Amino acid sequence: MSALPAYDRPQRVAGRRTEPTRVSLQRPVAAPAPAGRAPFVALILFVIGAGLIALLVLNTAIAADSFTERSLSQQIEQLRLQEQELQQEIGAAQAPAALARAAVEQGMVPAGPPGFLIVHPDGTTQVVGEAKPATRPPPPARRN
Amino acid sequence: MSPRRGTRRLRLSDPHRRVRFGLAVVLTVLTIIGGRLVQLQGLDGMKYAAAAEELRLTRLDLPAARGQILDRDGNALAYSVEARAIFADPGMIVAPGRTALALAPLLATSADALMGELTADGRFVYLARGLDPAGAQAIMDLQLAGIGELVEQRREYPAEWTAAQVVGFVGQDDTGLAGIEDQYDDVLTGTPGQLVYEQGRFGLPIPAATHSLEEAVPGSDVQLTLDQDLQFTLEQALAVANENAGVSSAQAVVLDVATGQVLAMGGSPGYNAADPGGVRGDQLANPTVSHVIEPGSVNKMITFAGALEEGLITPETELTVPDNIAVSDIVINDAWGHAPIHFTATGILGKSSNVGTVMLAQQLGNARLEEYLRRFGLGTATGIELPAESNGILLPHEEWSGSQAGTIPFGQGVSMTVLQMASMFQAVANDGVLVPPRIVDQVIGPDGTVIDQPGSEPRRVLEPDTSADLRYMLESVTNEGGTAPLARIDGYRVAGKTGTAQRPNPECRCYAGGGYWATFAGFAPADDPRYVIAISVEQPGGSGGGGVIAAPVFTSIMSFALGDNGVAPTGTPSPEFRLTTDED
Structure with missing residues (x-):
């Protein structure tokens, strides 16, 4: 807007062209715009309009993106909580007491002393210890 | 009336006065407005602009996750999850009755109890804490007036009872109250962050407006040994021991011989770290570091270490040992009556003769005995990274009573923690080098960097030869004629020492009726030690000795430790032990 008044005030331009002594006493008559000025004004108007529209589009896009971002981060949050829940389940199932309970439920018993097969550097092998099949009944399950 | 009227009319009709009066009024008003303008825009302008921005600004506290506590393989023993607290603002609740009825099933509580909280004075009351986010969402979906949610952290202890006494627990404000949670609270606690942004009408951040994010820095993880x-x-194993008649509690510690690291420690009855409120307050400690016991004959190991190191005996030295000996004002007896026996030094330890031990201690002298007891760490806390560690009780020898001088050699009149008991056997197993026990392996920063922990300073307490002789003598305990055949493990050579100590009766401050501590400390394999285990079983009403009560606990823990870690038997046979020279 601020650019427009310059074209509404042709008096200074006109004043420069005519005799200063005569014209200064009466209202100057607006000189007709030169032929090349109208397209220039149109161009400027177009640029301003286009700028405004671009700004509007950009603003809308940013606003739309912020909506998308919000919904995506909500989704991330939800998935994160879901992951946390699953991790908790795994943690609880991995606890030694839970494993022991699960093993007992499947009829497993603690292993007896293991035997060891020792491979010497020269390739000979030696059995150390005496592996015995587990027979011990499961220990009484403690605390639920 | 009329003259006044006339005067007034006359004054008002004066145009100059009127103009001047009007001007004065206008100027006054303009001055006030102008002054106010300067005040608002110039003097207080910044304040109002800030207040306006404040209305749009939203500050969101970002809680910092508390660090995890891990075992040596990286299994989480304690970790934090995001949770929700549900609160009420009683001042904003329109229909307390309806609100209580709607909330009760979701909070698993009674509407009556909720009514009390919803109608309380004040503007804030917690209704539930540590809820799962999904559960809290279900409550927020009801859109009840005056009910809100807060983000908070909840501590999870997936292993529940396992290692609870070591790990400890946190209070509702997430500060550690016991165990590692307490000791390493500063390390585990993170630094909360803050997100500041300008908010539009619908609570959305305004793009390209003020926005600052200060990320929360999570706490460091603590990895235990x-x-x-x-x-x-x-x-x-302790729980099984605890089921014996007369047993009130039992404690055990497992150390790695080479590093002094604590592989397992605990006492029964323990507690569930996820529900510490479920037991008495005095059961929340870690008894292996805070509870002292009289070790009984386990302590003979130190008397023999001193006698060997000073060159007073070899494992084969012969002594004629009667079944009693007078020391000061008391008579010390062996656990069984016998005619004088020609014991070897090994036999005195293997058979656990009090009289023979006292005879050796008299040769050693009180000053040197105290020196050896202190070398093995008695009377001084080990410095393990756990709260409330006890020093144990060991008086300077100048203050020993005559009877104490007689009983300390076999472990009465001196107190130690089970951890100290394990530590002194670790030194013997480790060729005479005592590595003070440690339980924190490393601290891992939030960015994954490992923060070095000051390790313990190993110190030599015995010459390697002496400790080899002592290991030989301790192996006789689990062999033919020794006091602890029950501590044997198929295929492995085991060395150790039993103890049966009288327990003071807290009611009479005497030993009568106090029951016993059955103790056992030992290591395996005897010729290439890997693990040390010390055990104490407290029996106020029982009378079982260490060889009967504590040794089987040792066996079940040690055989698991050896098998699970793939320690093969050394394959060498135990040497012959000559306990007495009588049969020859």
């Missing part, structure tokens, strides 16, 4: 599976086995 504990082995979760061994810890569970230890607690199971």
Whole structure:
């Protein structure tokens, strides 16, 4: 807007062209715009309009993106909580007491002393210890 | 009336006065407005602009996750999850009755109890804490007036009872109250962050407006030297021991011989770290570091270490040992009556003769005995990274009574923690080098960097030859004629020492009726030690000795430790032990 008044005030331009002594006493008559000025004004108007529209589009896009971002981060949050829940389940199932309970439920018993097969550097092998099949009944399950 | 009227009319009709009056009024008003303008825009302008921005600004506290506590294999023993607290603002609740009825089923509580909280004075009351986010969402979906949610952290202890006494627990404000949670609170606690942004009408951040994010820095993780599976086995074994008649509690510690690291420690009855409120307050400690016991004959090991190191005896030295000996004002007896026996030094330890031990201690002298007791760490806390560690009780020898001088050599009149008991056997197993026990392996920063922990300073307490002789003598305990055949493990050579100590009766401050502590400390394999285990079983009403009560606990924990870690038997046979020279 601020650019427009310059074209509404042709008096200074006109004043420069005519005799200063005569014209200064009466209202100057607006000189007709030169032929090349109208397209220039149109161009400027177009640029301003286009700028405004671009700004509007950009603003809308940013606003739309912020909506998308919000919904995506909500989704991330939800998935994160879901992951946390699953991790908790795994943690609880991995606890030694839970494993022991699960093993007992499947009829497993603690292993007896293991035997060891020792491979010497020269390739000979030696059995150390005496592996015995587990027979011990499961220990009484403690605390639920 | 009329003259006044006339005067007034006359004055008002004066145009100059009127103009001047009007001007004055206008100027006054303009001055006030102008002054106010300067005040608002110039003097207080910044304040109002800030207040306006404040209305749009939203500050969101970002809670910092508390660090995890891990076992040596990286299994989480304690970690934090995001949770929700539900609160009420009683001042904003329109229909307390309807609100209570709607909330009761979701909060698993009674509407009556909720009514009390919803109608309380004040503007804030917690209704539930540590809720799962999904559960809290269900409550927020009801859109009840005056009910809100807060983001908070909840501590999870997936292993529950396992290692609870070591790990400890936190209070509702997430500060550690016991165990590692307490000791390493500063390390585990993170620094909360803050997100500041300008908010539009619908609560959305305004793009390209003020926006600052200060990320929360999570706390560091603490990795322990504990082995979760061994810890569970230890607690199971103690629980089984605890089922014996007359047993009130039992404690055990497993150390790695070469490093002094604690692989498992605990006492029964323990507690569930996820529900510490479920037991008496005095059961929330870690008894292996805070509870002292009189070790009984386990302590003879130090008397023999001193006598060997000073060159007073060899394992084969012969002594004629009667079944009693007078020391000061008391007579010390052996646990069984016998005619004088020609024991070897090995036999005195293997058979656990009090009289023979006292005879050796008299040769050693009180000053040197105290020196050896202190070398093995008695009377001084080990410095393990756990709260409330006890020093144990060991008086300077100048203050020993005559009878104490007679009983300390076999472990009465001196107190130690089970951890100290394990530590002194670790020195013997480790060729005479005592590595003070440690339980924190490393601290891992939030960015994954490992923060070095000051390790313990190993110190030599015995010459390697002396400790080799002592290991030989301790192996006789679990062999033919020794006091602890029950501590044997198929295929492995085991060395150790039993103890049966009288327990003071807290009611009479005397030993009568106090029951016993059955103790056992030992290591395996005897010729290439890997693990040390010390055990104490407290029996106020029982009378079982260490060889009967504590040795089987040792066996079940040690055989798991050896098998689970793939320690093969050394394959060498135990040497012959000559306990007496009488039969020859």
